[in-house]
Amino acid sequence: MITTLIQTCRKWLKRAVENPKKFFMCSMVFLVVSFIGSMIHGIFFSSETVFKIKPPVLYSHSTAVQxxxxxxxxxxxxxxxxxxxxxxxxxxxxxxxxDSLRIEYLFNQYQQLKNGR
Incomplete structure (x- = not known):
């Protein structure tokens, strides 16, 4: 059984080497169809937890942030x-x-705190 599998793979590789354009087209068609199939499966037929898109956390109400x-x-x-x-x-x-250096330093610190860095 393994020898027939190896022979089949060699035939496919030989055809791929002989017809690279046809091999490329077939592999691109396979990739596009599998991508579309996985999208349809993910949107319509999957459970809610697998493909649920969560919005990014922009604001937090945690005490650490406050x-x-x-x-x-x-x-x-x-x-x-x-x-x-x-x-x-x-x-x-x-x-x-x-004092002038201290003023400059304090101003820079204030700007950094104001900008949230």
């Missing part, structure tokens, strides 16, 4: 209060080079 947002808000409030203190220092003309 805590993260609350922490971002607290950090942003701290940054704003520190920037206000530095603004008062600027109005008194007591700013130093380190």
């Amino acid at each position: 805590n993260k947002e609350a922490n971002h808000e607290k950090e942003m409030e701290k940054i704003v209060t520190e920037l206000k203190a530095l603004k008062i220092k600027r109005n008194r003309k007591e700013l130093q080079k380190e």
Whole structure:
């Protein structure tokens, strides 16, 4: 039985080598028909759990996400209060080079928190 299977495979390979266009067309037709068949089976005849498409989770109501947002808000409030203190220092003309670097750093941190990174 195995020898007949091997002989049949050799015949098919020989035909494929002799007629590559026909072999290519037959394999493409087989692939298209099997794809369409699997789509029809998946849509009409399968159980609900196999092909159920779930929407992506865009918003979460979990406490972890809410805590993260609350922490971002607290950090942003701290940054704003520190920037206000530095603004008062600027109005008194007591700013130093380190203060300018601190203002730039705080502004970048605020932008990152605001953009949700």
